[in-house]
Amino acid sequence: MRFIWQTALKDLRRHRSEPFGFIIWLGIPLVIGTLMVLASGGRGGVRPHAELLVVDGDNTLLSGALVSALSQDNFGGGIIQAEEVSIEEGLDRINDGDGSALLIIPPGFTSAILQEEPTTLNLIKNPAQRILPGIIEESVSIFVDLTWYVQRLFGDELRDIAEGPSEGGGTFEDLFVADLSVRINRMMSRVGDYLFPPIIKLDAGPAPDESTLDVEADSEDKVSVNFGTLFVPGLLIMSILFMCQSMSEDLWKERDGQTLRRVTATPRWAGSFLLGKILAAAILMFMVTLVALTLGFVYFRFHIETFPLAIIWTTFSGAVFVSGLMVIQLFVSSARAGNIVTMIIIFPLMMVGGSFFPFEAMPEGMAAIGRLTPNGWALEQMKAILFDRVEPASLARSFGALLIVGTGLFFLATSRLRRAAS
Amino acid sequence: MIEVEGFQKRYGDLVAVDDVSFTAAPGEIFGLLGPNGAGKSTTISCIAGLLTPSAGRIRLMGHDVTTEGPRSRESLGVVPQDLALYEDLSAWENLDYWGSAYGLRGAHLRNRVAEVLDRIGLADRAKEAVKKFSGGMKRRLNFGCALVHEPKTLLLDEPTVGVDPQSRVRLLDLVRAETEKGTCVLYTTHYMEEAENLCDRLAIIDHGKIIASGTLEELRAILGERDLVRLSGKFDTGRIGEALAPLDGVELVQADELTLTIASRQASTKLSALFEALSSIGSEINETTLTRPNLETLFIKLTGKELRE
Ligand SMILES: Nc1ncnc2c1ncn2[C@@H]1O[C@H](COP(=O)(O)OP(=O)(O)O)[C@@H](O)[C@H]1O
Numbered sequence: 197m198r199f200i201w202q203t204a205l206k207d208l209r210r211h212r213s214e215p216f217g218f219i220i221w222l223g224i225p226l227v228i229g230t231l232m233v234l235a236s237g238g239r240g241g242v243r244p245h246a247e248l249l250v251v252d253g254d255n256t257l258l259s260g261a262l263v264s265a266l267s268q269d270n271f272g273g274g275i276i277q278a279e280e281v282s283i284e285e286g287l288d289r290i291n292d293g294d295g296s297a298l299l300i301i302p303p304g305f306t307s308a309i310l311q312e313e314p315t316t317l318n319l320i321k322n323p324a325q326r327i328l329p330g331i332i333e334e335s336v337s338i339f340v341d342l343t344w345y346v347q348r349l350f351g352d353e354l355r356d357i358a359e360g361p362s363e364g365g366g367t368f369e370d371l372f373v374a375d376l377s378v379r380i381n382r383m384m385s386r387v388g389d390y391l392f393p394p395i396i397k398l399d400a401g402p403a404p405d406e407s408t409l410d411v412e413a414d415s416e417d418k419v420s421v422n423f424g425t426l427f428v429p430g431l432l433i434m435s436i437l438f439m440c441q442s443m444s445e446d447l448w449k450e451r452d453g454q455t456l457r458r459v460t461a462t463p464r465w466a467g468s469f470l471l472g473k474i475l476a477a478a479i480l481m482f483m484v485t486l487v488a489l490t491l492g493f494v495y496f497r498f499h500i501e502t503f504p505l506a507i508i509w510t511t512f513s514g515a516v517f518v519s520g521l522m523v524i525q526l527f528v529s530s531a532r533a534g535n536i537v538t539m540i541i542i543f544p545l546m547m548v549g550g551s552f553f554p555f556e557a558m559p560e561g562m563a564a565i566g567r568l569t570p571n572g573w574a575l576e577q578m579k580a581i582l583f584d585r586v587e588p589a590s591l592a593r594s595f596g597a598l599l600i601v602g603t604g605l606f607f608l609a610t611s612r613l614r615r616a617a618s
Numbered sequence: 619m620i621e622v623e624g625f626q627k628r629y630g631d632l633v634a635v636d637d638v639s640f641t642a643a644p645g646e647i648f649g650l651l652g653p654n655g656a657g658k659s660t661t662i663s664c665i666a667g668l669l670t671p672s673a674g675r676i677r678l679m680g681h682d683v684t685t686e687g688p689r690s691r692e693s694l695g696v697v698p699q700d701l702a703l704y705e706d707l708s709a710w711e712n713l714d715y716w717g718s719a720y721g722l723r724g725a726h727l728r729n730r731v732a733e734v735l736d737r738i739g740l741a742d743r744a745k746e747a748v749k750k751f752s753g754g755m756k757r758r759l760n761f762g763c764a765l766v767h768e769p770k771t772l773l774l775d776e777p778t779v780g781v782d783p784q785s786r787v788r789l790l791d792l793v794r795a796e797t798e799k800g801t802c803v804l805y806t807t808h809y810m811e812e813a814e815n816l817c818d819r820l821a822i823i824d825h826g827k828i829i830a831s832g833t834l835e836e837l838r839a840i841l842g843e844r845d846l847v848r849l850s851g852k853f854d855t856g857r858i859g860e861a862l863a864p865l866d867g868v869e870l871v872q873a874d875e876l877t878l879t880i881a882s883r884q885a886s887t888k889l890s891a892l893f894e895a896l897s898s899i900g901s902e903i904n905e906t907t908l909t910r911p912n913l914e915t916l917f918i919k920l921t922g923k924e925l926r927e
């Protein structure tokens with residue numbers, strides 16, 4: 197027991213030296229939330245965004261694709277707006293404090309990617325802005341990680357496609373296309389070596405049918421429908437997911453830093469070490485939840501008497517989620533793979549699960565799917581606790597489901613820990 | 619006290635360690651000397667409970683590491699080859715955490731942390747984050763983390779690889795100081811000077827097997843105070859035996875077409891006779907090295923190759 201607490205304390209002390217993580221966890225959702233509120237609340241229709249200036253020094257198909265990917269409406273959670281500029285204009289504007297960041301795609305970018313040679317994307321951040329350039333950096337670095345993987349896995353195929361059809365001007369031969377698809381197919385099965393998570397589904401809980409929230413309802417003892425009720429819970433879950441991702445990655449620090457080996461050589465049970473790490477994550481999530489709900493109380497008149505239960509619920513579901521991500525981290529073969537797999541899982545979950553767009557604003561079919569995601573389910577329960585009367589029986593069932601899934605994930609992770617250490 | 623009996627470890631088809639037995643007693647430094655890939659780390663990992671032995675028995679202070687894992691690790695300290703520290707924490711916090719991992723608490727833990735800090739010479743930097751430390755300081759802290767709970771057995775896996783000479787001397791002094799308190803130390807290395815200077819007894823391991831063991835004197839006796847002469851050039855292996863036969867007290871250790879190793883008492887006095895004998899059968903000699911008997915020469919004698927990579 198003591199060791200669990202000591203381990204949690206140790207992790208909290210380690211996080212103390214990087215308060216920046218804490219700011220990001222709270223900050224990204226807060227920024228997104230503010231933008232959402234402003235965008236839909238219509239203060240003169242102005243929609244603030246991170247303005248990314250892009251210089252395409254390469255001017256090839258691939259760099260063009262990168263530019264247009266960056267200019268997509270939903271890139272970086274819809275806040276990043278890219279604009280293509282010349283290098284002179286870009287540098288001038290960033291020096292004048294116009295734009296959040298300048299991304300320079302170097303000449304030879306495409307050929308470097310195809311030849312699997314190292315290449316550097318240059319990102320110049322506007323020193324006058326704080327959070328927006330950070331968001332851009334994070335988004336671009338995820339993209340770069342993905343490119344690295346695609347390059348690793350499909351390098352040969354990309355080269356073939358880039359070289360074009362063999363006889364001048366024609367289309368690709370059937371045989372070539374068939375061969376290519378067989379190779380890509382084979383490659384996909386090889387991906388298993390890099391990313392080897394068993395398919396883990398967290399949504400073992402009961403479908404939240406009785407407890408769904410009806411925001412249209414208008415009775416006295418319900419909080420009136422406002423942006424706070426629509427956005428704060430979803431954004432809080434987003435914070436929690438970011439935290440879970442980052443805390444699960446910490447296992448790789450323990451692993452690469454050899455401290456996991458040291459723990460394994462002590463008489464302590466591996467599970468108590470893991471529990472300590474989960475506890476540290478839970479404490480941080482507890483604090484973030486407290487902050488978010490306090491904001492809800494101050495700005496949107498959330499009912500404070502619902503807070504204890506809402507905080508316990510959020511923290512507990514966060515702890516289960518972080519256990520799930522830890523299992524993934526313990527099954528993949530590198531920190532990089534762990535980062536990508538968890539990101540690939542988290543982003544769609546946030547999109548569908550009501551964090552970016554509230555369920556109430558989604559088409560009904562999509563919302564129904566969203567409520568079945570683990571985070572969407574947790575979100576619905578949280579909203580029920582905050583804004584509605586929840587039946588104790590249904591709440592107990594939800595907690596029970598969490599406990600069962602959480603216990604399973606925890607023991608799965610514990611059983612992998614010793615192997616991960618050696 | 620470490621007792622290893624008929625220990626074997628397989629990785630799939632590869633037998634990394636085979637039929638290894640030795641006993642290391644309290645107050646002694648037992649060395650495991652061998653080249654890279656010999657199976658030293660594998661042995662340490664199995665003793666520390668990181669890996670499960672494929673066969674044989676390992677006991678620490680009388681407790682079997684497989685059947686009584688946690689119990690056996692209670693009075694064990696492990697110094698890993700790579701630094702295993704929390705860089706964001708201070709030296710004090712690192713020691714405190716590892717002490718608590720062995721069940722220490724309260725005033726006793728605080729005192730032990732202070733004592734260890736003193737011993738490893740970091741008392742005045744105790745509150746500083748480890749990431750600001752120099753390499754040598756980190757090495758000492760890495761060692762200190764294994765000492766907080768006053769282990770009766772210490773495992774050190776090549777702790778001086780990549781360490782500057784000054785820090786190395788300090789580290790070895792720290793290891794010696796531990797044994798004076800009655801701690802049993804298992805020390806692995808591929809530096810024979812280190813093994814010679816530090817270890818009371820040692821086992822030489824190659825390809826997962828112990829090829830010789832005993833005190834330094836016992837091991838030297840195997841060589842019989844003979845020097846080793848290593849020759850390189852071109853040799854007719856079929857006729858070497860015949861050429862060397864008339865030479866008194868000269869033993870052929872190893873021969874192939876390019877190298878030749880010979881053991882002899884006072885070899886320097888026999889070199890000219892040796893060269894004559896070899897050239898009489900048409901050998902060409904490009905280079906000659908004469909080595910006084912030491913662990914290196916013993917290793918060459920036993921395996922026909924040099925210890926270093
Ligand atoms: N996890 C592993 N899987 C497969 N083979 C391994 C593993 N660890 C070590 N080996 C092999 O076992 C042998 C002994 O390795 P090791 O114990 O690390 O040697 P040493 O520490 O003496 O350099 C080597 O041949 C090495 O390649």
Ligand SMILES: [Mg+2]
Nearest residue numbers: 658659660776
């Ligand atoms: Mg080794």
